[in-house]
Amino acid sequence: MPPVPVHPVVEEVTRRIAHRSAASRSAYLDRIAGARSTGPARAGLACGNLAHGFAACSGTDRLALSGLRKPGIAIISAYNDLLSAHQPLHEYPEWIKAAAREAGGVAQFAGGVPAMCDGITQGRDGMELSLFSREVIAMATGIALSHEMFDGALLLGVCDKIVPGLLIGALSFGHLPAILVPAGPMASGLPNKEKARVRQLFAEGRATREELLEAESASYHSAGTCTFYGTANSNQLVVEVMGLHLPGASFVPPGTPLRRALTEEAARRVVALSREDEYTPVGAVVSERSVVNGVVSLLATGGSTNHTMHLVAIAAAAGIQLTWDDFADLSSVVPLLASVYPNGSADINHFHAAGGVQFLIGTLLDAGLLHEDVRTVAGDGLHRYRREPVLDGDRLTWREVPTRSLDETVLRPAGAPFAPDGGLRMLSGNLGRAVIKVSAVAHEHRVVRAPARVFTGQQGFLDAFRAGELDRDVVVVIRHQGPRANGMPELHGLTPALGALMDRGHRIALITDGRMSGASGKVPAAIQLTPEAAAGGPLARIEDGDEVVLDATTGRLDVLVEATELARRPLRDGPADEASWTGTGRELFTALRRAVGPADQGASVFGSMTPGHFGAPARV
Structure with missing residues (x-):
């Protein structure tokens, strides 16, 4: 069956992004091409440097690292056991190391990045560090990869600023293959409408604190990602449509055999992508077409507004200039296909059960609203993401999903949307x-x-x-x-x-x-x-x-x-002086506050990331 022609507005927006980004994207691709090595990256290290890199290893991993033949894989994780979304990542490194070894590579835990929860810091002074934590995560990812021991990376993270930060950091090492590895959502708890009802009653003084805490605890009740369609779940959906997850990986629950199988397969897959015959660097996966695909998926599902900043910053890290005008023009032709809280009563588990990301990609491809001709971590072509992962005994495989939504109150085809334009x-x-x-x-x-x-x-x-x-x-x-x-x-x-x-x-x-x-x-x-x-x-x-x-x-x-x-008129209520922006660690972020750019340019402190400009302060 021949591919469906891409919608003319989607094509035009993609064309103009490529045109305005021509110089910066070319400079980025030249930079990552120059950073690529023809064999294991650690082969270029002096013996003393290399010895430090495997001093704590033993057995076959030590032999592999000293032998300069097998690819090295970096594990970079946002694990902590404070946050429900990241607690499941505790088990991943040992699974990954074993699977990478089986695939002929060797994986090392290269570094951890911070992960803060906006749910915990909401309304508190610590919330003022939240957006800046994205830049800290990007820098921490860069530090982890700077040892030049690695030929690929697995990025373990889920929530708000964590996934964008991991990806921005990895794109600075865009010559490396990289796969994002999620943890999956917690089981559905108290219905979101009921939670919202109790919150509103409390705000009006008609519910007690004990009643509010009971409702909140019934909503956020176990390991896994919060189930409403906020930035965490928007992260997962968007990066999967961009081809940075394994197909179907986003919303498989933690603590299940399928979740473990997908994590282990990610390790095997990144080893394969580091080899000459399948070499797929992350800087090539994140392209003008895949960025547009990410925006389209966000609009089609009414996803988090945070991504009007995060996607701009991610694109900039790959030399791509994405603007709010691009979002607006795409939104005029992309229909709203999902109704997930706060846009509806269903949660992300209901969305997944109705057909999830695989049905969404299929119907958008069939409507010409996504680019099929993209590189992904699963191979060339977005059609690979129309299939869902399943276990056949102990073997992971993928199968076709139903061609219709299993619940049109939650997920609809492009021909029968909730609204004719994006959310x-x-x-x-x-x-x-x-x-x-x-x-x-x-x-x-x-x-x-x-x-x-x-x-x-x-x-x-x-x-x-x-x-x-x-x-x-x-x-x-x-x-x-x-x-x-x-x-x-x-x-x-x-x-x-x-x-x-x-x-x-x-x-x-x-x-x-x-x-x-x-x-x-x-x-x-x-x-x-x-x-x-x-x-x-x-x-x-x-x-x-x-x-x-x-x-x-x-x-x-x-x-x-x-x-x-x-x-x-005078400018009222001028910005707080630096002496008042202290406490809860805020004073440590003063330099970032001085350098940060405007929201429509990604609210980034990095400025242009092309050669000759990297690190230039963003203009406000």
């Missing part, structure tokens, strides 16, 4: 540019015109809510929450109170230069506004009572103040 949209106007996630917002709530009430942090808003000052139509403005101001924390703690105001019949919207991410819900929220207030953006000039229009249908975001009047 993310871009807003622009005299306040700047922002992202809005509309997949969970009812049509009647997508246009809001109301007076502004301005705050410089979450606590001021919550105090005003509890005092009854917001019981009316209002556009809540939370400013000085951008990357330069305080690291761009996620503002999930606002959701229950905002939802309660909406349920009382008021027209409610949120505008912020902070984040809401994958948990963005039913309240229209213009987030990641750039330029941020701390960089002198117009958001810093809004005053209480100003009429504001947020129109998600036309993409409009304006304050109804004359341009001359707005320009005349």
